[in-house]
Amino acid sequence: GAGVSQSPRYKVAKRGQDVALRCDPISGHVSLFWYQQALGQGPEFLTYFQNEAQLDKSGLPSDRFFAERPEGSVSTLKIQRTQQEDSAVYLCASSPLGQLFSPLHFGNGTRLTVT
Amino acid sequence: AQKVTQAQTEISVVEKEDVTLDCVYETRDTTYYLFWYKQPPSGELVFLIRRNSFDEQNEISGRYSWNFQKSTSSFNFTITASQVVDSAVYFCAYYLRTGANNLFFGTGTRLTVIP
Numbered sequence: 677g678a679g680v681s682q683s684p685r686y687k688v689a690k691r692g693q694d695v696a697l698r699c700d701p702i703s704g705h706v707s708l709f710w711y712q713q714a715l716g717q718g719p720e721f722l723t724y725f726q727n728e729a730q731l732d733k734s735g736l737p738s739d740r741f742f743a744e745r746p747e748g749s750v751s752t753l754k755i756q757r758t759q760q761e762d763s764a765v766y767l768c769a770s771s772p773l774g775q776l777f778s779p780l781h782f783g784n785g786t787r788l789t790v791t
Numbered sequence: 792a793q794k795v796t797q798a799q800t801e802i803s804v805v806e807k808e809d810v811t812l813d814c815v816y817e818t819r820d821t822t823y824y825l826f827w828y829k830q831p832p833s834g835e836l837v838f839l840i841r842r843n844s845f846d847e848q849n850e851i852s853g854r855y856s857w858n859f860q861k862s863t864s865s866f867n868f869t870i871t872a873s874q875v876v877d878s879a880v881y882f883c884a885y886y887l888r889t890g891a892n893n894l895f896f897g898t899g900t901r902l903t904v905i906p
Contacts, residue, residue: 680835709893718795718882718896719836735893765834777824777886779838780894 678702680783682768688789689758697753697786701770709780710743710753711767719767725751726774758790795885797897804873805905812868812900814883820844825859825866826884826894836882842866873904 681700689695701708707726711719712735721735727748736743740759745751755762765787769780794817804810816825827839840850842859850857854874858867870877880901884894 716898718884718898719894720896721893724893732893767834767836769836776893777841777843779826779841780836781838782828782836784834 680768680770680781682766682783682786684786685784686787686789688791691758691760691790693758694754694756695758695788697755697766697788699751699753699768699770699783701749701751701768702772702781703749705770705772705781706774707771707776707778708745708751709769709771710751711769712737713765713767713785715764722753722766724776755788758788760790763788763790795883795895795897797881797883797900799900800898801901801903803903803905806875807872809869809871810873810902812870812881812883812902814866814868814897816864816866816883816885818864818885818887820887822887824886826886827857827866827868828882828884828896830880830882830899832879839868839881870902873902875904875906878902878904 683698709724710722713719723743724732725745728745740756742754765785767785769782771778771780796815823844825842828836830836847859854871856869880899882899883897886894
């Protein structure tokens with residue numbers, strides 16, 4: 677596609693519900709990142725994939741957060757038993773190279789609101 | 792630990808004025824990269840520039856210019872003759888070459904250009 681696509685654009689969940697956020701990276705991009713951006717803050721790293729391999733998940737805040745990229749393209753970030761503190765914008769980014777200092781292409785994000 | 796500080800939370804300028812966005816970073820490392828990203832109201836972060844720690848040469852791209860000074864650990868961004876389309880949140884970010892697989896972002900500076 678022309679850019680990184682994320683869906684849904686907005687998601688409202690009741691506390692305790694599970695949610696799944698989808699990211700379609702630019703075709704052929706090797707690296708894929710998930711970031712969490714709280715209101716008024718900069719993005720914070722959650723996890724990193726190189727193709728289908730999850731090389732770093734050190735930023736996932738709890739075991740309720742899970743990410744996968746089974747075929748090395750589309751990725752899903754799943755949050756189980758959502759809590760109010762999970763409310764944030766979740767950004768996906770991809771890069772054509774496996775070099776981690778390459779410029780990232782970001783999607784528009786999914787704004788998650790937990791009520 | 793790495794840290795990026797953007798002391799200016801919000802800046803407002805009148806169209807055609809010049810504006811400088813400050814970025815100060817903390818590091819004990821010798822090999823690292825610095826970035827600027829722009830986040831317009833649509834939400835996606837747009838890559839603007841990357842510098843590595845061994846290249847202190849200032850750069851100009853159209854109305855944008857960057858001043859990298861290792862002596863003061865600063866990587867400031869200047870927009871000359873600002874335009875309404877420059878209104879956005881601007882993030883400075885740091886990447887450690889041999890460290891974690893992610894960018895450390897500052898808290899951002901919201902720039903509003905008034906017509």
